[in-house]
Amino acid sequence: MAAVNEAAGDQQERVLCAVEDGVATITLNRPDQLNPLDRLTVAALLEQVQQLEADGSVSIIVLRGAGRAFSAGGDLEGYMQLYRDRPEFMKFLRNFNLLLEEIERSEKIYVAVVHGHCVAGGLELMLACDIVLAAHEAQIADGHLNFAQLPGAGGSQRLPRAIGALKAKLLVLTGRTIGGEEAERIGLASLSVPRSELEAALDGLIADLKRKSPLGLKGAKYLINTGGLGARDAALELELHYVHHYATTSHDAYEGLAAFKEKRKPDLKGE
Structure with a gap:
């Protein structure tokens, strides 16, 4: 948990959170870098999620990204330093996996709103959510092998469970990018709409959820x-x-x- 504490003072810059009428919206907030899921951002996300888990007034949590991306994945330059520090790299992987397990095991409903780039670690974060609302214009990919990396936050396990082993291997092994419509067609997104209709679709989805017990x-x-x-x-x-x-x-x-x-x-x- 040391990495979580280290990120506490930086959380407002990297991760924003707003709560309204029982719905929390967490926004990845480094749009100039396409919202990378680096060590400090993952730690801040984990801390924010844990705070919301303890808030009994919140039942729905929306995850989204500022700017042009949901998240374009990890900080590859930062990884060059992490790879040389084996204990610190393991701490990062543990924190990332703990974050996704918190989301999956939560009693709250998590909705990922994907409007642009959603790659590598961004895809792994998306896969842990309960509902994925993707714009037709979204650009979704695993992308790890494009730079000789491997998914380390559950992507190799959650992706085939979501879309089947053959489709998962196609995306992982080739690194190809698909749009929101194809993501919905193969079961990677729950629903896909044009970008211009994304907010209305989210409002309708939340209204549907709030009508349920x-x-x-x-x-x-x-x-x-x-x-x-x-x-x-x-x-x-x-x-x-x-x-x-x-x-x-x-x-x-x-x-x-x-x-x-x-x-x-x-x-x-x-x-």
Whole structure:
């Protein structure tokens, strides 16, 4: 955690955060360099995410980048120094992986908004999110091997789980770039719209999420993420017991049925 503390004083420059009506927006804020995910930025992101995880008033977290990029990936010049400091490089990799695990294991919903370049580490950050909203004009790539690098923040594992091994190998081994429409077509993006419609699409998406039970959103995310890691039979058994507990103990599950029966909007309390 030393790297997190080191970044604390620099967080406002590298990472911005705004909270409004239960929705937090984290913005990578180094547009002149296409928002690189260097050591200090990753540490600042991790610290910001951990703060939001402790904030019970926030249920949705939007990740986006300032300027022309979501994130064009790591700081390759900085890596030249990190490679010579093996303990520090491992600390960086640990922090990056911890950040993505925090996002995946969170009970909150993370939405990545990708409008421009999303490459290498940017792609790895995007892959950890629950929903990816991409502009048609987005430029999405793995790109590591273009400079003889390898994905070190889960890209080699999350990408094939998202789009299949053959498509993942195509993107990783060739380093080719795809747009938002193709990303949606192959399952790398949840939804793609023209750049001019991106903000309206985000507003609609957030409105859809906020109409749902927070407890239900938490449960659905947990079942999809956890079930996908194990064998099918074990995952089905996990779903069975989780849904049984949810349906028989939560206010929202019963209230949803009552609202359907009475043809009214459900009064969801997140419990």
